[in-house]
Amino acid sequence: MPREGILVPNPYERITDEQVQQIHQASLQILVDPGLICFSKKAAEIFRGNGAEVTTTSSGDNPCWHIKIPEKLVKEALDSAPKTVKLGARNPDNALIMKGDEPRVYFISGSETNIWLDVDFPTYVKKSDNSVEIQVPEFHPRRATVADLCQSAHVCEHLETLDGYIRTVNIQDEDITEDNKDVNKFFASLNNTTKHFMSGLTKLEQLDNVVRMAELIAGGKEALKENPIISFITCLVKSPLQFVEDTTDTFIEVCQRGLPTVVSSSPQAGTTAPIKEAGIMAQINAEVLAGITLGQLVNKGTPLLYGSVPVRARMDTLGDSYGAVETSQYNIDCVQMARFYKIPNYSTSGVCDTKIPGQQASIERLFSDIVVTMSGPQYLHCAYGLLDGNAVFCLLQAVLDDAHFQMLKFFLRPARINQPELNEVLKQIKEVVATPQKLYIRYIRQVMRSGEISLPYPFEGDGESDSVFALAYQRMNELLAKPIEYIAPDTTAKIFQEIPGLLPRLNVYKEGK
Amino acid sequence: MTEDDIVARLKENVIQGRKTQQDEGIDEKLSGTPGVVELTRLALEKNIKPEEIINKALTVGMRVVGEKYSTKEYFIPDMLASAEAVGEAMDILKPLLEAANVETKGKFAIATLKGDTHDIGKNIVAILLKGAGYEVNDLGTDVPTEKIIEFIRKESPDYLGLSALLTTTMTEMGVVIEALKDGGLRDRVKVLIGGAAVSDEYAQEIGADAYCVDGFHAIKVLDSFQRAKSN
Numbered sequence: 001m002p003r004e005g006i007l008v009p010n011p012y013e014r015i016t017d018e019q020v021q022q023i024h025q026a027s028l029q030i031l032v033d034p035g036l037i038c039f040s041k042k043a044a045e046i047f048r049g050n051g052a053e054v055t056t057t058s059s060g061d062n063p064c065w066h067i068k069i070p071e072k073l074v075k076e077a078l079d080s081a082p083k084t085v086k087l088g089a090r091n092p093d094n095a096l097i098m099k100g101d102e103p104r105v106y107f108i109s110g111s112e113t114n115i116w117l118d119v120d121f122p123t124y125v126k127k128s129d130n131s132v133e134i135q136v137p138e139f140h141p142r143r144a145t146v147a148d149l150c151q152s153a154h155v156c157e158h159l160e161t162l163d164g165y166i167r168t169v170n171i172q173d174e175d176i177t178e179d180n181k182d183v184n185k186f187f188a189s190l191n192n193t194t195k196h197f198m199s200g201l202t203k204l205e206q207l208d209n210v211v212r213m214a215e216l217i218a219g220g221k222e223a224l225k226e227n228p229i230i231s232f233i234t235c236l237v238k239s240p241l242q243f244v245e246d247t248t249d250t251f252i253e254v255c256q257r258g259l260p261t262v263v264s265s266s267p268q269a270g271t272t273a274p275i276k277e278a279g280i281m282a283q284i285n286a287e288v289l290a291g292i293t294l295g296q297l298v299n300k301g302t303p304l305l306y307g308s309v310p311v312r313a314r315m316d317t318l319g320d321s322y323g324a325v326e327t328s329q330y331n332i333d334c335v336q337m338a339r340f341y342k343i344p345n346y347s348t349s350g351v352c353d354t355k356i357p358g359q360q361a362s363i364e365r366l367f368s369d370i371v372v373t374m375s376g377p378q379y380l381h382c383a384y385g386l387l388d389g390n391a392v393f394c395l396l397q398a399v400l401d402d403a404h405f406q407m408l409k410f411f412l413r414p415a416r417i418n419q420p421e422l423n424e425v426l427k428q429i430k431e432v433v434a435t436p437q438k439l440y441i442r443y444i445r446q447v448m449r450s451g452e453i454s455l456p457y458p459f460e461g462d463g464e465s466d467s468v469f470a471l472a473y474q475r476m477n478e479l480l481a482k483p484i485e486y487i488a489p490d491t492t493a494k495i496f497q498e499i500p501g502l503l504p505r506l507n508v509y510k511e512g513k
Numbered sequence: 514m515t516e517d518d519i520v521a522r523l524k525e526n527v528i529q530g531r532k533t534q535q536d537e538g539i540d541e542k543l544s545g546t547p548g549v550v551e552l553t554r555l556a557l558e559k560n561i562k563p564e565e566i567i568n569k570a571l572t573v574g575m576r577v578v579g580e581k582y583s584t585k586e587y588f589i590p591d592m593l594a595s596a597e598a599v600g601e602a603m604d605i606l607k608p609l610l611e612a613a614n615v616e617t618k619g620k621f622a623i624a625t626l627k628g629d630t631h632d633i634g635k636n637i638v639a640i641l642l643k644g645a646g647y648e649v650n651d652l653g654t655d656v657p658t659e660k661i662i663e664f665i666r667k668e669s670p671d672y673l674g675l676s677a678l679l680t681t682t683m684t685e686m687g688v689v690i691e692a693l694k695d696g697g698l699r700d701r702v703k704v705l706i707g708g709a710a711v712s713d714e715y716a717q718e719i720g721a722d723a724y725c726v727d728g729f730h731a732i733k734v735l736d737s738f739q740r741a742k743s744n
Contacts, residue, residue: 438636439593439633441590445530445539445590
């Protein structure tokens with residue numbers, strides 16, 4: 001049985017059917033005029049071979065191609081792209097089944113940050129009264145390591161609401177190089193979680209190694225096809241409208257192997273996309289359609305996700321403003337576009353502008369988490385633990401986010417109003433009204449224990465004290481103390497034998513560990 | 514069923530908060546079996562003494578409920594259900610206790626004051642205190658001062674609980690206390706106040722004996738008065 005996620009009843013729609021059509025038509029126009037600049041020779045040849053108008057041009061010293069994608073190719077790609085995509089998992093019960101026309105939401109971690117935020121709780125003494133002490137959280141940023149990646153995968157494994165794991169940090173240990181980064185980040189993550197694992201690839205040359213690793217874990221080539229425990233995210237189109245060489249080549253290779261891939265585009269309204277909603281929507285949709293078309297031309301029927309990470313520019317720095325309200329609007333529009341094409345959607349919420357956990361982080365995250373979830377994306381990169389845009393990961397924040405998602409999941413349960421339910425409560429009302437106290441409390445008890453009543457906020461302190469961080473920290477350590485279901489010893493041995501570049505310290509069965 | 518079985522089941526039903534056979538309780542296995550009311554009657558039929566019913570089943574059961582509440586296994590609805598069940602048992606036992614000259618813990622009258630019809634808090638306090646072994650007289654809501662004074666004069670309760678949710682009706686508490694003084698009744702009854710509108714400071718200001726945050730606090734306050742009395 002796959003994970004249930006949460007099926008959103010009556011998903012929120014921000015744009016009308018007519019507006020969806022208008023965006024679709026505008027995107028088709030963009031794909032022809034101005035078309036896209038392509039820095040990947042392979043992609044240019046694939047498009048040319050399939051009837052797109054491709055002209056050779058250059059950008060500085062680099063050769064590139066100008067591609068105009070005709071509507072016919074887009075339409076065929078949309079027809080052949082799978083409408084249901086399965087993302088497997090080491091534990092098959094953690095598999096995710098995503099149908100493009102079903103608003104079933106899965107909550108996912110991510111993205112890849114350079115900074116890991118440690119937290120501790122030093123004690124402060126009140127100047128005017130030494131007997132008064134308080135503990136205040138302090139956050140310390142540092143470069144992330146492979147041990148951090150293991151730790152975050154471990155905690156994410158035990159976060160109840162988290163359905164899938166996108167690698168959280170960029171591993172920057174001294175012995176990590178461009179050549180061994182991929183195999184180590186895949187192994188570290190897969191060994192510490194039995195949930196689905198998605199990642200980008202640093203070096204195309206490592207693709208076969210990580211695929212082989214996944215085959216060994218899944219039980220062979222065919223088993224991996226049946227249960228794709230890994231998937232990839234590729235930002236092949238850089239906004240505005242440019243196929244980037246390395247990521248496009250990676251994308252082509254992944255598609256050839258038939259593994260699930262996100263076609264992701266991340267335009268910034270105001271700089272790399274028009275500031276107006278109509279503009280960024282027409283452009284991002286065109287960029288994603290271009291990627292989907294390429295993927296289907298490479299391997300008809302290869303599973304793809306419509307990936308959307310649109311964001312508005314900050315007016316003060318021109319950096320990404322994930323906390324901006326418009327960012328959520330764009331994401332919801334993309335969810336609707338993906339549903340129009342019936343292709344499962346990878347959407348974004350929960351990314352915030354603030355640098356440390358706190359009130360601003362909670363407000364920004366919860367706002368976008370609620371509104372984007374309500375629109376019913378299938379694969380919601382809701383960024384457990386992510387802070388400062390995509391720059392910082394904090395495990396404590398991930399634990400805090402889990403509490404938000406518990407509320408959200410509870411809220412989205414279908415209303416239990418039906419005739420038998422009404423018959424029962426009508427009887428109850430009659431009985432209670434006839435009693436002297438006129439209280440329904442007696443009827444709460446079994447309902448309370450059936451899971452029908454939402455739980456209180458788990459990090460509520462006593463009295464007037466705000467103990468949210470301290471209690472979440474305690475919870476984080478409880479999760480870290482939980483057991484890890486590592487990859488079996490014989491499989492681990494095979495992986496270390498066959499896959500080059502793995503750090504010996506990641507082998508948990510190694511003598512002395 | 515032996516006497517020990519009856520007492521054990523009575524205690525278990527107090528813990529489960531099952532007032533009668535129809536009650537659902539927590540453990541589904543008990544569904545349809547006799548509750549506290551039926552078992553109390555059965556106990557009396559089997560000539561188990563009322564004191565034994567109280568000490569070995571009701572009090573012990575409520576102690577377990579209290580422990581479960583303090584460890585957060587139980588919540589207020591569980592406490593109330595158990596307290597209500599014990600209250601029902603006490604109603605059955607009351608005539609027998611009176612006939613045997615066994616005193617209850619104390620007599621407690623409670624009322625929501627004139628102009629205020631909110632009674633959730635008052636009712637909860639009444640249920641909990643009854644479950645804790647106090648004899649409770651609930652005078653109702655929107656009760657005029659004269660009616661309260663008349664009750665105190667006639668029934669001589671040990672304690673009077675006054676409840677007000679509204680800031681517009683809380684001043685009536687002071688009026689009741691003044692009326693008790695005027696009627697020469699103030700020394701006969703301890704006055705406790707509670708409700709969202711009032712506070713400890715307000716209790717002192719109007720000359721009440723105590724302010725109770727909630728029903729559980731009210732039990733503690735009353736128990737401390739009882740202890741002071743017996744010392």
